[in-house]
Amino acid sequence: MAQSNKEKSTKITALVVDDDMINRTIHHRLLDNLGIENEVVGNGKEAVDVHCSGKNFDLILMDKDMPIMNGIEATRKLREMGIRSLIAGVSSRSTEQEIQEFMEAGLDDYLEKPLTMSKLVTIIRKIDSNG
Amino acid sequence: MDRNRLQHQVACMKRSLFDQGYLDEQFIQLEELQDDANPNFVQEIVTLFYSDSARLIHNIEQALNGKPIDFSKLDDYMHQFKGSSSSIGAKKVTNECTVFREYCSAKNAEGCIRTFQQVKQEYAILKRKLEVYFQMVRQAAVAHTA
Secondary structure (H helix, E strand, O other), X not given: OHHHHHHHOOOXXXXXXXXXXXXXXXXXXXXXXXXXXXXXXXXXXXXXXXXXXXXXXXXXXXXXXXXXXOHHHHHHHHHHOOOOOEEEEEEOOOOXXXXXXXXXXXXXXXXXXXXXXXXXXXXXXXXXHHO | OOHHHHHHHHHHHXXXXXXXXOEOHHHHHHHOOOOOOOOOHHHHHHHHHHHHHHHHHHHHHHHHOOOOOOHHHHHHHHHHHHHHHHHOOXXXXXXXXXXXXXXXXXXXXXXXXXXXXXXXXXXXXXXXXXXXXXXXXXXXXXXXXX
């Protein structure tokens, strides 16, 4: 399965946005295992900056609670910039209100931490189906 | 001791870590990320967790010594710590973090202080158990088959 996923996903790119080093490492590895080329940054401002430098990604995994610029602000900013990547919010805070607020910032989906292979595959299938 | 016996011991120890509630499914998820190119991924992540979380533990201790206690800052630190703990499948540690955050939310300093001792205890116990586990894994990896 891993081999066929790698072949299928070689053109998908992703950006991991998370202030937690453990989560950045795990999410980077999860994406690597799926054959997805990915970069990692430590907060929302770095996510915005990397897009300002001209880079673009098919998928952005956006943590909610981060210093300097949180996931809600970063998502809003990226959408204002015209970024149409699939942005999946990733957080361990799970009240309905908090999820709603995050979604309204411009998310395409929301995933609860910890992220797993099956959760990621669900998201990636959306990218594949959107072409 | 030959490889098969060591591997059996590794499997037994892993099962007991799950049965006793020290680890949860997330640990299995991490193991599934290991391959020939990254054979020690889980151990590396656990090592990273313990080195990175030492900073958070220090921050929490400092915050608990504050007069008055800044419960909002305390909750932020514990939220981060809980997130990392759950990411490596540290079930008991994560559960104690949840209890701590409930006391934090209620601005119960005594409850926070008491629960933080539990957090640190579970954190230390898991560290010792995982050190033994990874040592057994390494021994099994280099052992010869009889």
